[in-house]
Amino acid sequence: MLAYGTVFSGYFFKQLREKKINKILLMATGALTNATTNQQGESIPGIAHAVAIENEK
Secondary structure (H helix, E strand, C coil): CCHHHHHHHHHHHHHHCCCCCEEEEEEEEEECCCHHHHHHCCCEEEEEEEEEEECCC
């Protein structure tokens, strides 16, 4: 999630402060894997974390 934090603090946070945008949804995604996941022949479960940020009205 480091890349999302960098993009948010570098570009989108400035846009929110200047009221150029009012809402933003950041979502980090990934897959739950291990060393033998590909050999097992089953589907790979995914995971996501979302953060919604809004300006006050």
